[in-house]
Amino acid sequence: MTTDSDSDGLTDGLESSKGDPRVLAALNAVLSVLFAWWIVWGLAILGTIQYSRPTVLAVAVGLFVLTHFITKK
Template sequence: MSEEQKGLSDGVEESRGDPRVLLAMNAVLSLWLGWTIVWGLDLLEVLEYGLGTVAGVSLGLFALTYVVVLQ
């Protein structure tokens, strides 16, 4: 065997990854964080808790992280 075996760090550095996994993780984490933010602001009586509010905050977080990651 003339080829040198690659370690885990070499494999991670060469991996391009699947963008669908990143989008799914971003969606789930944005939803969770959006729910947490709206829940906390509802406790402080700043925002009213509702599905529309959670969806809006989550969508904003998703778009923000997507734009930041692309730069």
């Protein structure tokens, strides 16, 4: 059973933690690749772009850089 003081301590701990930058970068890279694959796949179905690994990689790098700068404090 948790009390109010336990939840306050957890909240304070989560808010003060900045996290490991390596984990954040790895998570950003994985999610960028997955989201890029999904975007390129959808656009290829629509006939807008060619589906290929270099295209997915280019979109993933763009997403990675974009999210890195947006989330940087």
